[in-house]
Amino acid sequence: MGRDVIVACDFSSAEEVFAFLDKFEGKKPFVKIGMELFYAEGPAIVKEIKKRGHKIFLDLKLHDIPNTVKKAMAVLSKLDVDMCNLHAAGATQMMQGAIEGLTREDGTRPILIAVTQLTSTDQETMERDLLIKEPIDKVVMHYALTAKNAGLDGVVCSPLEAGKVHETCGKDFITVTPGVRFADGDIGDQKRVMTPAQAKEIGSDYIVVGRPITASADPVAAYERCVREFIG
Numbered sequence: 060m061g062r063d064v065i066v067a068c069d070f071s072s073a074e075e076v077f078a079f080l081d082k083f084e085g086k087k088p089f090v091k092i093g094m095e096l097f098y099a100e101g102p103a104i105v106k107e108i109k110k111r112g113h114k115i116f117l118d119l120k121l122h123d124i125p126n127t128v129k130k131a132m133a134v135l136s137k138l139d140v141d142m143c144n145l146h147a148a149g150a151t152q153m154m155q156g157a158i159e160g161l162t163r164e165d166g167t168r169p170i171l172i173a174v175t176q177l178t179s180t181d182q183e184t185m186e187r188d189l190l191i192k193e194p195i196d197k198v199v200m201h202y203a204l205t206a207k208n209a210g211l212d213g214v215v216c217s218p219l220e221a222g223k224v225h226e227t228c229g230k231d232f233i234t235v236t237p238g239v240r241f242a243d244g245d246i247g248d249q250k251r252v253m254t255p256a257q258a259k260e261i262g263s264d265y266i267v268v269g270r271p272i273t274a275s276a277d278p279v280a281a282y283e284r285c286v287r288e289f290i291g
C-alpha cells in the first residue's frame with residue numbers, strides 16, 4: 060500500500076481546478092475532490108481529472124440507509140475513483156452495503172475509508188448534541204474498529220490519532236490525515252496540526268493537504284516540498 064500526498068482541490072469550478080492542475084505540467088498529484096467541486100460540476104469533473112491521469116479521492120462522506128449507500132457507491136465505483144469515504148456513524152450494515160456496491164465485477168474496488176467523529180466535533184458537542192458520553196478518543200477508536208470489522212480499509216483521522224488507530228486496528232489499516240502544515244506556514248482555521256515530517260514519523264499513510272499548496276505562490280514547489288518531507 061502506497062504512502063502519498065493528496066492535494067485537496069477545494070475549488071468551486073472546473074475552470075479554477077484546471078488552472079491549478081495545469082501548473083503541474085507533467086506531474087500528476089493524487090487529488091481530493093470534495094462536495095463543493097462535485098456538487099458544482101457533477102461527475103464530469105471526476106472523469107475529466109481521471110482522464111488527465113490523476114488518482115482521485117472522492118470525499119463525499121456518504122451516510123444513509125444501507126441500500127441507498129450501496130447503490131450510490133456502485134455509481135461512484137463506475138467513475139473509477141481510487142478512494143472514497145462514508146460516515147462510520149451509518150453503522151456496520153451500511154458500511155458492508157457500501158463495500159458491496161463498490162466492488163466491481165472483476166473483484167476490484169476503490170479504497171474505502173470512514174470518517175469517525177468529525178474533527179469539528181469536540182467532547183462537549185458530542186455529549187450535548189449526540190448524547191454520547193464516552194471520552195471522544197475512545198469513541199473514535201471504537202468507530203475505527205467497527206469500520207475495520209465491517210471490512211473497510213481505513214479511516215480519515217487527525218495525524219495526532221494515526222498512531223493510536225494503527226495500534227488499535229493494525230498497521231495495515233490506512234490512516235488518511237488532514238490538518239497538515241509546514242513548520243513555517245500559516246495554520247489558518249485548523250487547530251491541531253502536524254508537519255508532513257511529523258505525520259510521516261507518526262505513521263500516517265496519506266496526508267491531505269489543501270491551502271499550504273493551493274494558496275501558495277508556487278503550488279508546485281509547495282507540493283514537492285510536501286512529498287520530500289512526507290515520503291523522503
Ligand code: C5P
Binds near residue numbers: 067178215267268
Ligand atoms: O486547506 P487544508 O489543508 O486545511 O485542507 C484540508 C482538507 O481536508 C479540506 O478539504 C478539509 O475539508 C479536509 N478535512 C479536514 N479535517 C477533517 C476532514 C477533512 O480538514 N477532519
